[in-house]
Amino acid sequence: MSTRLSQLFVRTLREDPSDAEVTSHRLLVRAGYIRRQAPGVFAWLPLGLRVKARIEAVIRDEMTAAGAQEVHFPALLPREPYEATGRWTEYGDGMFRLKDRKGADYLLAPTHEEAFTLLVKDLYSSYKDLPLTLFQIQDKYRDEARPRAGLLRGREFTMKDAYSFDASDAGLDTSYQAQRDAYERIFTRLGLEYVIVKADAGAMGGSRSEEFLHPTAVGEDTFVRSAGGYAANVEAFTTIAPEAIPIEGQPPAVELAPADTPTIDTLVGQLNDAHARGDGRAWTAGDTLKNVVVALSHLDGTRELVVVGLPGDRDVDMKRLEVAFAPAEVDAAGDADFAQNPVLVKGYIGPQALGLESESGIRYVVDPRVVDGSAWVTGANRRGVHVTGLVAGRDFVADAVIEAAQVREGDPAPDGSGPIETARGMEIGHVFQLGRKYAEALGLKVLDENGKQVTVTMGSYGIGVTRILAVIAESNNDEKGLVWPENVSPFDVHVVATGKDPVVYEVAEKLTADLEAHRLDVLYDDRPKVSPGVKFGDAELLGVPRIVVVGRSAGEGVVELWDRRTGERTPLPVAEAVAALTAPRAS
Amino acid sequence: MSTRLSQLFVRTLREDPSDAEVTSHRLLVRAGYIRRQAPGVFAWLPLGLRVKARIEAVIRDEMTAAGAQEVHFPALLPREPYEATGRWTEYGDGMFRLKDRKGADYLLAPTHEEAFTLLVKDLYSSYKDLPLTLFQIQDKYRDEARPRAGLLRGREFTMKDAYSFDASDAGLDTSYQAQRDAYERIFTRLGLEYVIVKADAGAMGGSRSEEFLHPTAVGEDTFVRSAGGYAANVEAFTTIAPEAIPIEGQPPAVELAPADTPTIDTLVGQLNDAHARGDGRAWTAGDTLKNVVVALSHLDGTRELVVVGLPGDRDVDMKRLEVAFAPAEVDAAGDADFAQNPVLVKGYIGPQALGLESESGIRYVVDPRVVDGSAWVTGANRRGVHVTGLVAGRDFVADAVIEAAQVREGDPAPDGSGPIETARGMEIGHVFQLGRKYAEALGLKVLDENGKQVTVTMGSYGIGVTRILAVIAESNNDEKGLVWPENVSPFDVHVVATGKDPVVYEVAEKLTADLEAHRLDVLYDDRPKVSPGVKFGDAELLGVPRIVVVGRSAGEGVVELWDRRTGERTPLPVAEAVAALTAPRAS
CATH class of the missing domain: 3.30.930.10 (Bira Bifunctional Protein; Domain 2)
Incomplete structure (x- = not known):
């Protein structure tokens, strides 16, 4: 099959569409493959549809x-099955819902x-x-x-x-x-x-x-x-948890002198100013246990505060946190939450008073690194006071272990295959x-x-x-336009006839027919009044990977094979060009 | 390509689906082509999709x-363009409308x-x-x-x-x-x-x-x-309107004696009892002018009463009436309409008091047969009183001519090509x-x-x-099931292997492969434990028009060609069967 560009419903654009954020969007619109109908909703033009x-x-x-x-x-599907699996609710605002004329609920799946x-x-x-x-x-x-x-x-x-x-x-x-x-x-x-x-x-x-x-x-x-x-x-x-540490023989926890140290940095400063670490090294954020308060909105409409404990040198990764608590929605706790729960002293929260079994009843979950026997510097639940040597499994107990800490380059892969x-x-x-x-x-x-x-x-x-x-x-373009892989290109070959000499168009027509006879899909740029420059520009923008230029040497039976990807142009007698284009290819 | 029935996602049903009103629905569900998901919403199974x-x-x-x-x-399209053409409103309840998460209006086109x-x-x-x-x-x-x-x-x-x-x-x-x-x-x-x-x-x-x-x-x-x-x-x-009749020289309208004649029948009875028609023939319903009151609901929300005048031997055709008044919606006038408009005397309505130019201001439209100069028996707008010889264009004027009367067999085609x-x-x-x-x-x-x-x-x-x-x-079925035309059948040939003899399945496999090699799509019923009767029943229900039965004579190299449409079964050597099935066909 062949298609004449003069007949094809396409209009290439010189300007980028104003709303295009990425290259593919920009080029697919400029080359006339798609048109936007509404945010995230597109029409497919003939090239795009191919x-x-x-x-x-x-x-x-x-x-x-x-x-x-x-x-x-x-x-268009009825609500009931999605109700049965809970997804009618779980999908939240992400699902289009509508009613029919009788008021029955439907969704767009x-x-x-x-x-x-x-x-x-x-x-x-x-x-x-x-x-x-x-x-x-x-x-x-x-x-x-x-x-x-x-x-x-x-x-x-x-x-x-x-x-x-x-x-x-x-x-x-x-x-x-x-x-x-x-x-x-x-x-x-x-x-x-x-x-x-x-x-x-x-x-x-x-x-x-x-x-x-x-x-x-x-x-x-x-x-x-x-x-x-x-x-x-x-x-x-998933994090490789360290081995548990024996609890027996570890010194008791010690409260630090009251000080204004509501951040990890100020706390580490206080420690290094006033307290030897024991092994002679300086204290670091990794020695501290950071306790982050989050609010879960459960599907049944209830709201729950949870505290997440993790080494102080890592932040919580919200996406990982959301996955850990799905299908509940996760938000940061607000001032009201702290006001209503005096046990949560901002900047000085410690796990001693937390956990489902504790008096507060607030769920406490920890990073896998917080293994039994690990000792931490953390809050004492009183303004200005921190504590050192607080041992997991002795001084506090976590309700569960979750994966919510940031992942960092260099962390060990869980399968032992090296740093990530x-x-x-x-x-x-x-x-x-x-x-x-x-x-x-x-x-x-x-x-x-x-x-x-x-x-x-x-x-x-x-x-x-x-x-x-x-x-x-x-992933397949350059500054001039698209460059399709052969298996998805809208056409197998793009024949470009240039100039005004009738012999050019005779040769191009014949070439197109020959390629068609070999079951190739050919786009033939037959536009008589369009300059070669514009035709070449369109060919580069449209991105068919194999182009044949029929121009000045057409009278001598010579055309030019143009590889869109490499830019290489090779003059060849017509018959050889056809042979090259129709040779069996690995695909 | 070939497909084994043992692997195909299909289940034929012996019972008709309870909600099936028409044969196509009944058979397409029973034969496993489609399944209902909601009223008017279907899933396509592999056979149907083919x-x-x-x-x-x-x-x-x-x-x-x-x-x-x-x-x-x-x-999914945005509201605005449909608003510009008026169709957002005109489509009424027939269009699915929905809102996105930002509250913007969309429709399903x-x-x-x-x-x-x-x-x-x-x-x-x-x-x-x-x-x-x-x-x-x-x-x-x-x-x-x-x-x-x-x-x-x-x-x-x-x-x-x-x-x-x-x-x-x-x-x-x-x-x-x-x-x-x-x-x-x-x-x-x-x-x-x-x-x-x-x-x-x-x-x-x-x-x-x-x-x-x-x-x-x-x-x-x-x-x-x-x-x-x-x-x-x-x-x-469209109705052929008779020629207009000269008004000059026609006798004046005459009121009939008051009588209880609220229907066409009672009116015609009164006429034939007491009034000669002039030409010696009996009065018929066709001599009377029936005036039907309808209420239009316009798109702008207003409501308008309109009276439609037509020969008394024809009813109004609601569909034609709706088309005549589209995009307004048409309803019958109610008791309240008559109460509010005393000029409309039920059973005795006459056009003398109607029309946009009249005191009532009620629009009056007529059938094309009500030509200028035609004389009618109709109401006198007073209870019990009718009038004869009421002449169109002299005693009353219509605001417009509309096509709203029933069309009847025998009416002349508008192009003069005879009765319809x-x-x-x-x-x-x-x-x-x-x-x-x-x-x-x-x-x-x-x-x-x-x-x-x-x-x-x-x-x-x-x-x-x-x-x-x-x-x-x-249009392509019989009491046993579907009978597809060749150009749309899900498969070109249905091969049915029957019995338990391994040679049957060997011959059937080989036959299937031969047909496949000729680029035919073959459905091969290879189910070993299913009885011949059930297999034949399924073949008849599924409706592939050309069936080959491989059975008892398989050992002698003979199979049976079965024409699903005619029911004809022809025993043939395998090679001849293949030749018959792969011969070029007119299509």
Whole structure:
């Protein structure tokens, strides 16, 4: 098939769109691939739709090869199933909700776990029907607080979501692995570099969870990796806890003289001014136990104060904290909270008076580094007074251990593969072991070999189709425009005819027809009144990787092969150009 | 490609779904093509999705051949453009509306005229850019009052909508014709019988408008046609008005003696009992002028009473009346209306006291048969009193002529092609000349040859993809199940292996592989423990038109070709069966 540029519905723009924050958004709009309709909502022009269709074809192909079957669910779904799993509430403002003319509640589905679970429950009833993996390529809706970055975070976006159904945990492992393998093939075919990181399952529930991240500076996710092969989302990073220390024989805790030391710095100053550390070294922030008060808003509407204890040389990482307390929402405690709880003396909080078993009844949770027997400098719960040698497991007891402290470059990877470094990435896929959460909530059971009802275990597997299109654009461009990988380019070849000589257009038409006969999709710039400079500029902006320029030497049967990525231009006789363009290629 | 039935996500049902009103819905659910998610909202299972994809491929192919370019708009659109064209209000309860987290108004688009108009305005500015026709295949939303009949009237449904843009009326005619021709090719390829009827443009505005109706007893539309080739939607049927009659020389109107004659029947009885008609014939209901009071609710919130005058032998057709008064809503007048307007004497209303110019100020509109000089028996606006010889244009004046009377079989077609008959059909496509309504409301202009700004003229062309899938199912089935036309069948061939003899399955596998090698899509029923009867029943229910049964004679290399439509079964050696199934076919 060939398309004449004079007929194509496209208009390239010289100016960047004013609302474009990232390169992919800027270039996709300027090159006429997409147009914004509302914040985070885009229309697809013919060029954009072609690229999207090619990406979808690769995904569909690999899903089918992995044994997944395609279905298609509506975006408009009734409230009830999402109520049953709790997500009607949990999704908060992120979900679009609406009512029909009769006042019934509906939502625009952000993902489809509930619908798939109910469909399988509807049709299947025996372990013999399983394993089963279903997928769809479908438009989803999320009311993002800050729809930004063009297609990278849209409010209406296309997703491939797949769900697996198994009667046993071992079956789930196999289904999960099949999807994980398919993802690796998909991203490889699309020319997308990726890192697989351990991820927190978050609101999706479940156990094993990995994200496919594309390393890029515009990535929204920070992840960590070690030279030894460890990789994880910061939210999923786990701390190596030190060994517990014997408590017996440790000196009792000692209160310091009252002083105005409400910060870690002032406290460390007081210590180094007035107290030997014992081993001759100076006191550091790491010797102190910092106690951070946060307020949790639980789903049932209740509010709870919790104190988080962690070494004073680390801050709390809010994202990690949110994951630790999900699905509750986390806020900093306010002045009123301190006023109502005189036990919490700002700047001088100590764990002695905290814990569910204490008189205050305030939950106290600690970083994994706060092991039994570790001794700390911390508050004495009286204004101006700190205490040293407060020993965990003797002088205070934590209710739980949580991962909420900042992760730092150089921290040891939990698998012993060495120190970690941090990097930024964009999530391009995720694979989750949901387990039985949805099946239990919605009653999806099958009969097993012994005729006993067992709850099905599920996996959920997503790829943001429109997002990866943007990610590919983000990583494949130069200052002149887009440079598509061959497998997703809207056309295989871009033929540019320049000048006014009729022979140029005869040669170009013939060349286009020849390439078409070889089943190549050709974009033919046939515009008679447009200057060569503008045509070249458009070709560079549009980003078809293989360009043929038909110009001055057309009369002698010579054209120019132009590699958009390298910029290399090679004059060749027409027949050789055709041969080069139609030669089988590795892909 | 081949698919094993043992692996396919499908479950055929013996029972009809309880909510299925029509055959297509019943069979598509029973055969495992679709599942209901909410009223008018369906999920597509693998079989259904295959049929849908094949229909979409035919439509896409013909749209492209007709020069239309594919784009894709979001379903979620902001309120403002629909406000500018008035449709935010006009659509009433039929449109799904919602708010985002910031409180901004959005809608789920029922059609996309506004969005396409704005996109073209955004990118194009010269007559040289036109003509342009764009299309999309996309999911739309309408909050139907009575979502019924499965896919025939859904609330989320897939539509192909196309829009043409031209600088001149002649250009619009050409673009319109190209789409109209494409529609004829599409329905022919899909094996769908159709009638093209003149249609009312309704809420879409514009001038020329035709509907493609599929004649079927379950059709929601009544249309009329003549043996001479006329065809129209009942709403678009126009009445041949008789010639005007000279008023001069007609006798004055005469009041009848008071009597209790509040109905046409009692009035005609009084006339025939006591008054000669003049020409010796009996009086009939057709001699009387019936005056029907209706209440209009205008978009600006005002309410208006209007009286409709029509020959007493015809009732008002509410649908035609609604079209005549659109976009106002029409209701019957209530008791309070009569009480507040004493001039309206129930059963004895006459036009003498009506009309915008009369003292009552009540608008009076008439049927085209009420021509100047026609004389009528009608009310005298006093209880018990009627009047004869009341002459239009002399004794009363109508404010307007409207088409609101029932259309009857035998009425003359307006083009002189003979008497009409009525039939029922289901709308499967529509083509509209929108004209400049949307371009004017949204400011879509281009520069013409003389550098002058001209408003673009548009067309709108729709096909309900999911609806025509249901229409095809509705017209292609028997008591045993579906019978797909070859061009839309989910598979080309259904291979059924029966019995327990391993040789059967060997032959069936080989046959399936052979057919696959010929690029046929094969469904292979490989289920070892299912009885032949159940397999045959499933094959009949699923409706693949060409079935091959591999059974007892497999050992001798003989299989049975089974034509699902005719029921004919033909034993053939395997090689001949393959040859028959892979022979080139007209399509």
